[in-house]
Structure formats: structure tokens, C-alpha cells
Amino acid sequence: MDQQQHLLYDEVLVNGAKTALTLSTDGILRWYDHRKVLHCLSVEKEVLGLSITGQQIEIRSFVEIDIAGCCFGSSRKSLERKSFVFESLSEDSRRNLCDKIQGCIDSLGRPKKLFIFVNPFGGNKSAAKVFTEDVKPILEDANIEYTVQETKYQLHAKEVSHTLDLAKYDGIICVSGDGILVEVVNGLLEREDWQAALKMAIGVIPAGTGNGMIKSLLDSVGQPCTAAYAMLAAIRGHKRSLDVATIWQGDTRFFSVLMLAWGLIADIDIESEQYRWMGSARMDFYGLQRILRLRRYNGCISFVPAPGFEDVGEPSSLGVESMETLKAQQYGYEGPKVELGSSRWRKLNGPFISIWLHNVPWAAENTMAAPNAKFDDGFLDLIVMRDCPKLALISLMSEMSNGHYVKSPHVLYIKLQNYLSVFNIPTRGIIRCFTVKATNVDRMNG
Numbered sequence: 001m002d003q004q005q006h007l008l009y010d011e012v013l014v015n016g017a018k019t020a021l022t023l024s025t026d027g028i029l030r031w032y033d034h035r036k037v038l039h040c041l042s043v044e045k046e047v048l049g050l051s052i053t054g055q056q057i058e059i060r061s062f063v064e065i066d067i068a069g070c071c072f073g074s075s076r077k078s079l080e081r082k083s084f085v086f087e088s089l090s091e092d093s094r095r096n097l098c099d100k101i102q103g104c105i106d107s108l109g110r111p112k113k114l115f116i117f118v119n120p121f122g123g124n125k126s127a128a129k130v131f132t133e134d135v136k137p138i139l140e141d142a143n144i145e146y147t148v149q150e151t152k153y154q155l156h157a158k159e160v161s162h163t164l165d166l167a168k169y170d171g172i173i174c175v176s177g178d179g180i181l182v183e184v185v186n187g188l189l190e191r192e193d194w195q196a197a198l199k200m201a202i203g204v205i206p207a208g209t210g211n212g213m214i215k216s217l218l219d220s221v222g223q224p225c226t227a228a229y230a231m232l233a234a235i236r237g238h239k240r241s242l243d244v245a246t247i248w249q250g251d252t253r254f255f256s257v258l259m260l261a262w263g264l265i266a267d268i269d270i271e272s273e274q275y276r277w278m279g280s281a282r283m284d285f286y287g288l289q290r291i292l293r294l295r296r297y298n299g300c301i302s303f304v305p306a307p308g309f310e311d312v313g314e315p316s317s318l319g320v321e322s323m324e325t326l327k328a329q330q331y332g333y334e335g336p337k338v339e340l341g342s343s344r345w346r347k348l349n350g351p352f353i354s355i356w357l358h359n360v361p362w363a364a365e366n367t368m369a370a371p372n373a374k375f376d377d378g379f380l381d382l383i384v385m386r387d388c389p390k391l392a393l394i395s396l397m398s399e400m401s402n403g404h405y406v407k408s409p410h411v412l413y414i415k416l417q418n419y420l421s422v423f424n425i426p427t428r429g430i431i432r433c434f435t436v437k438a439t440n441v442d443r444m445n446g
């Protein structure tokens with residue numbers, strides 16, 4: 001191994017056998033074990049942190065392994081914590097080794113201090129276990145300081161995010177489902193210092209019913225949706241921007257980074273709360289009941305289509321009130337400034353079965369709702385179901401909840417302009433939904 005190409009080149013003992021340990025300029029640690037087998041570790045992808053005891057340096061890593069599957073010889077990926085111990089031959093050597101490896105980790109811009117929400121109530125109430133088994137050990141391996149807040153009631157995470165001293169943290173992690181994430185986003189964007197708050201990175205470790213956001217983020221980089229992969233992405237400081245939709249319902253404003261539903265899906269989500277003890281099965285169980293006693297929802301959706309979707313629906317001369325009426329709350333992020341009247345509106349009249357507005361592809365870990373949704377393309381994806389026979393609907397919903405892209409004459413996929421869509425729903429009043437392309441607004445692990 002040529003010394004010139006390395007940030008580090010030194011001799012160490014591994015299990016009592018002398019070997020060269022190198023760190024190359026591309027951040028790969030290499031050494032031979034006592035059986036002359038070469039080992040490689042990528043600092044960026046695999047190394048969590050290091051610790052020192054006397055002359056011994058322990059490098060803690062998270063490495064990907066293949067787990068043999070149960071059928072047809074298939075395998076799936078998983079992450080395993082592994083430690084490697086090196087004994088340096090002198091004090092100077094130990095110091096040099098630590099400085100070089102730690103310097104390499106520090107250059108990666110990883111978070112140093114995190115604020116962590118754990119929702120003991122979400123999903124099948126597994127968040128505390130997920131925290132203890134999957135989150136805490138990794139934080140400790142990576143030498144990341146953290147503060148944990150268990151959520152005590154609904155909107156607790158929003159309250160805490162609203163007043164949290166953000167200067168103390170490099171990110172907020174939600175060990176939860178999507179509900180806590182939404183609370184955190186709203187708490188941050190309603191702050192007076194929302195411009196600073198929206199730079200705060202937010203991560204999710206899946207411990208809820210649906211986990212649509214973290215599934216979407218990990219799936220977009222080809223990784224399985226597990227607490228370990230979500231944790232590794234958060235530790236590595238991987239971020240991606242998200243569009244934020246500003247939703248107005250009457251005088252109430254809130255922000256959405258995930259989805260907005262009306263009709264069948266919303267009713268399944270809300271009314272299945274009584275079956276929360278079933279975990280994610282509650283959606284399928286109650287969904288079937290709702291389809292068998294299908295409701296139809298009257299209303300009209302008006303929207304400004306994205307390029308390529310201009311012909312969907314009928315032209316609409318929407319009589320939109322001025323934005324001034326939407327400024328009831330004068331604090332926090334105001335949403336985008338938009339010129340409503342000049343846009344080329346289209347409309348679709350109900351009755352509908354379901355209206356779904358999505359910023360990310362997956363509605364839940366197993367449910368592919370919006371195959372073309374792109375996180376930060378400045379568009380929202382609208383999934384419209386009007387009439388559909390019950391049997392066809394059952395098969396269609398089951399396809400979706402098996403993670404498939406459903407192509408059916410009963411499902412209409414429309415991309416909406418980055419900033420507008422209005423739902424005029426008789427039973428709920430007018431819901432105005434404005435979105436803005438918001439690079440840098442929100443940063444997530446993925």
C-alpha cells in the first residue's frame with residue numbers, strides 16, 4: 001500500500017497480529033486481519049464513531065449484510081453493528097490515528113446534538129422499544145448527544161417545537177409515525193423565527209401506523225424502511241428538501257409536507273382510530289368496512305394543473321377571494337404570495353369517492369398512492385377516484401396497499417401547479433391549499 005495516497009498509514013495490532021492500517025483520501029479504511037483477509041470500511045457510509053481505551057481504538061460501524069430469505073433463495077438487506085479494535089504501537093501513533101479518523105468523520109458535516117421525540121402512543125405502541133433497541137445504541141456509537149422528549153398528549157410535539165431552543169440542536173428526530181412529523185413541521189413554521197426554524201433538519205424513525213414519509217425517503221434511495229436504515233441516514237446527515245403545502249380551512253391555517261385526504265381515505269384514517277390496537281392492519285380492516293358501506297362525497301375541486309395536465313377536467317372561472325382574507329393569523333410562515341385570478345383554473349365536479357393530494361409517493365409503508373410525487377418538484381400529485389364498483393374498488397385498494405402502482409380507468413392522477421389548489425367542499429367549507437416550491441424549507445433523513 002503506497003504511503004503517498006493515504007491520509008493515514010500506520011502499523012497496528014489486530015488480535016495481536018501486526019498489520020498496516022490505512023485511510024485513503026477517498027475515506028476508506030483498510031487493514032488485513034491475522035488470516036491475511038483484507039477488510040475495508042467506508043468512513044462516510046459505515047463508520048459511526050470511535051472510542052479510545054488506553055492504546056486501543058475501537059471503531060464502531062454499521063455495515064450492510066444480506067439476510068437469506070425464507071423462500072426461493074431470496075435475500076434482503078439489513079444493517080448490523082460491528083466493532084473493530086486496533087491497538088496502536090505508541091502514544092504518538094494512537095494520537096495520529098484518532099486525529100485522522102475523527103477528522104475524516106468531522107469533515108462529513110454530521111449532526112452532533114439531536115432533539116428526539118418518542119411517541120409512546122403511535123402505531124402499535126412500539127416507539128419506546130424502537131428508541132431503546134434501534135436508536136439509542138446508534139446515537140451512542142456515533143457519539144451524538146441527545147435530549148429525549150416523550151410526547152404526553154396530542155399536539156405536545158407541536159408545542160415543544162414551537163418554543164424549542166433551536167440553536168442547541170442540529171436536528172429533530174421523531175421516533176413515531178407521520179403524525180408527530182406533521183406536528184413538528186407546524187410547530188416550526190408557526191414560530192416567529194420561522195425562517196431560521198425551517199432550516200432545521202427533521203428526521204423520522206418509523207414507529208407509527210403508516211410511516212409514509214420515511215418509507216418514501218428511504219425507498220427513493222433504494223433502501224428498506226427500517227429503523228436502522230432511517231437512523232443511519234439521520235446520523236450521516238443525509239437531507240432532502242420538501243415542498244410545503246399551506247392549507248387554509250376557514251381561518252385555520254396549517255402546513256403539510258406529506259398528504260391531504262378527503263373522502264374514503266380520510267374517513268378510513270380518522271374513523272379507524274378505535275382499532276389502533278391492531279397496528280397497521282386497522283387500515284385494511286376498517287377500509288374494507290368503509291368500502292362495503294361506501295359513501296359518496298359531494299363537492300368540486302378546482303385546481304391549476306401542472307404542464308402536461310392542462311386538459312384535465314373543465315375550464316373554471318373560479319371566483320377566488322383575495323389573499324387578504326387568508327391572512328387571519330399574522331405570525332409564522334405566511335405561505336407563498338400568489339396571484340390567484342390570473343391562473344388557468346380547471347375543475348372536476350363530484351360526487352367523488354376519494355380525493356388524495358400527495359407530496360411523496362408512499363402513503364404508508366405498504367401503500368403506493370402517488371407514483372409520480374417527487375418531494376420537492378414544486379407540484380402536488382392529486383389522486384382522484386370518482387365512481388367505482390365496490391368489487392373493483394376492493395381490488396384496486398388492495399393493489400395500492402400491496403405497494404403497486406395502480407393503473408385503472410377509475411383512478412385519475414393529476415399533477416398540480418406548485419402553488420395552487422382549492423377544494424370547495426360543501427360539508428367542510430372551502431379548503432384552500434397553496435403550495436410553494438420550497439427548497440431548503442425542510443430537510444429530512446433519506
Ligand SMILES: Nc1ncnc2c1ncn2[C@@H]1O[C@H](COP(=O)(O)OP(=O)(O)OP(=O)(O)O)[C@@H](O)[C@H]1O
Pocket residue numbers: 119120121122123124151152153154155156175176177178179180181183207208209210211212
Ligand atoms: N401520549 C400521547 N397520548 C395520546 N396521543 C398522543 C400522545 N403522544 C402523541 N400523540 C398523538 O398520537 C398521534 C399519532 O402519532 P404518530 O404519528 O406517532 O403515529 P400514527 O398515527 O400511528 O402513525 P401514522 O401517522 O404513520 O399513521 C399524533 O397525532 C399525536 O398527536
